[in-house]
Amino acid sequence: MTQPTEIERLIEMMAKLPGLGPRSARRAVLHLVARREGQLAPLARQMQQVADTARACVRCGNIGTAELCPICADGRRANGQICVVETVADLWAMERAGVFRGRYHVLGGTLSALDAVGPEELRIPDLIGRIAEEEVSEVILALPATVDGQTTAHYIADRLEDRVTLTSLAQGVPIGGELDFLDDGTITAALNARKPL
Amino acid sequence: MTQPTEIERLIEMMAKLPGLGPRSARRAVLHLVARREGQLAPLARQMQQVADTARACVRCGNIGTAELCPICADGRRANGQICVVETVADLWAMERAGVFRGRYHVLGGTLSALDAVGPEELRIPDLIGRIAEEEVSEVILALPATVDGQTTAHYIADRLEDRVTLTSLAQGVPIGGELDFLDDGTITAALNARKPL
Secondary structure, three states, X not given: OOOXXXXXXXXXXXXXOOOOOHHHHHHHHHHHHOOHXXXXXXXXXXXXXXXXXXXXXOOOOOEEOOOOOHHHHOOOOOOOEEEEEOOHHHHHHHXXXXXOOOEEEEOOOOOEOOOOEOHHHHXXXXXXXXXXXXXXXXXXXXXXXOHHHHHHHHHHHHHHOOOOEEEEOOXXXXXXXXXXXXXXXXXXXXXXXXXXX | OOOOHHHHHHHHHHOOOOOXXXXXXXXXXXXXXXXXXXXXXXXXXXXXXXXXHOXXXXXXXXXXXXXXXXXXXXXXXXXXXXXXXXXXXXXXXXXXXXXXOOEEEEOOOOOEOOOOEOHHHHOHHHHXXXXXXXXXXXXXXXXXXXXXXXXXXXXHHHHHOOOOEEEEOOOXXXXXXXXXXXXXXXXXXXXXXXXXX
């Protein structure tokens, strides 16, 4: 073998990251090995740091370093609204838009008969518990527009409909989107939900 | 901020790797944080391990964990031939082909007037020293077919031409390559170097 085993093993581990394959992992590792002091060692330390401190928020499922994540711990955010998302990445995307000032609930997935994912695997009981405890008036379902996502949204709506106002994100033409590049389903949804000017 | 600072900093560091940007770094970090025990902690340890042990081979410039890299330390490889490559990645590519059984010399770059890279920056004096010490009979120049790569090849050839046999990798149609997708320069080179059947 040409590459010493330690480096080979690092390449194999990097190649398992989403978006990287064997070739790009090799490139990234060579880049790092050529910058041992400046990049590789600090990156290793930072990863260890995150591995030691990162944990899921006990209330919403977001990632944080304490029992409550920064959003749940933030007293300035409104308590009455909970936005339900599938993943932490979706939560971050909502936060980048910066317009929602309530709380979140991360399901950690969607219901899926094929993968045998039921409500108990998804923190849905936790969500129902929060509705009772936190005086929630509105639950915004920001779940993916896939079959599983919409199944999950309907399931949650069934369980909560007589207790809170339920809303979901609007579907339609994305800002900057050209009709010619949109799929038929999106155009149909946008037409059905058309608004008076 | 939504992401705790530690995780944010890790994302920033990952985004500096070649082939990753802010978006894919975020995805990779979320993937790792969701697998703290199984992937993140082992990856951090492996990186630290490589940061502590990896070093350049004093003879050829390849990466290894000892003073001599596995290739230079391997007594079964032929001493008479040295294959000169630009980077460690190029050396690995040559080794994957698996046909060359001699030694290597990694320049670490190519001569470049624009970037003020001269022979001293490139381990060229080391190469000339090795020719004298190691009873080398052939130097194979496997440098990139770019202007800087060919300038470097000519410079090395000038310095060594009366001491060893100099060869370079053949240029022509890649195996499996279709003429229609090849650039004019490659087709010209392949035609000029045509061989009797």
